[in-house]
Amino acid sequence: MxxxxxxxxxxxxxxxxxxxxxxxxxxxxxxxxxxxxxxxxxxxxxxxxxxxxxxxxxxxxxxxxxxxVAEPFRIPSGSMMPTLDVGDFILVNKFAYGLRMPAFNNKFLALGEPKRGDVVVFRFPGYLCRVDGKLVRSGDQTCADPQAPVPSQNWIKRVIGLPGDRIEMQGDQLLINGQAVTADQVGPYQGNPKRDEDRLMLEMGATVWNEHLRTEEGTVVNHLTARMPAYNRPPPIPSDKVPSVVPQGCYLVMGDNRYNSTDSRWWGCLPEQNLAGKAFLVWLSWKGPDAGWVDFSRMGKVIH
The missing domain is CATH 1.10.287 (Helix Hairpins)
Structure with a gap:
């Protein structure tokens, strides 16, 4: 619910x-x-x-x-693996991008804007559906019911494109403003086959990569991504939902599990007003009975 x-x-x-x-x-x-x-x-x-x-x-x-100040969230899916795992409990900095009214989410004090590479929590904006030549937001991914209400859910992804950025993506190849984003292969994904998320990635032959995402200031955010082309092939960029240039007031976000993430490639850019905050710390990692209950090695991990 x-x-x-x-x-x-x-x-x-x-x-x-x-x-x-x-x-x-x-x-x-x-x-x-x-x-x-x-x-x-x-x-x-x-x-x-x-x-x-x-x-x-x-x-x-x-x-x-x-x-x-800070709000706790629980990671419900594997879309951010291997950076964030299912069952991770994280803390989110609520003032990183400005102070907002509780419940209404209206910003009343600007303190900063997301940077390329930030891991952000946001209110899901809904899927883009075309009705009478216009794009509308719907809770129905198939757009069979464009008027379906958008569920009130908090999602988490990584910021890839800022307003004004020119983004291109085909398969694994990501280009930002004409520059290819490089990545080094770390090796095959290692996981516990008793867990559903791990078993899927193992069966699909997932590999782990260290991606080097350059920020607008010129620094590099190094973070892990997962690839498993045998599982799924997300839509390219640009597409009918994602223009080549990120619109003003919007951000392009993706999951680190690139082939198993329902993100901007599927539902378009993230409106600025939907931002909730910046994820910065894993304070608990609950694995369940098949994986030793609690993963103490992840507790206190800083999120990059």
């Missing part, structure tokens, strides 16, 4: 604050006077008021921390 936890936190904060505030404005004084007349030091708050008074500061602190 999809739900927006930030919206729930915001609603609870407002609810508890309103209950507590209205009680103090209109009811507390008369209740206190009655308690003093009865010889009591403090009046007994009604249960809803007592709960609201106790929980309001708690949910407010959690809301502020999650919205403006």
């Amino acid at each position: 999809d739900f927006d936890f930030s919206a729930i936190l915001l609603a609870l904060t407002v609810l508890f604050g309103v209950i507590w505030g209205l009680d103090r404005l209109f009811f507390y004084k008369s209740r206190k006077a009655g308690a003093e007349a009865a010889g009591q030091e403090e009046p007994q708050d009604p249960m809803p008021v007592d709960w609201a008074r106790s929980l309001f500061p708690v949910v407010l602190v959690v809301l502020v921390l999650r919205s403006f």
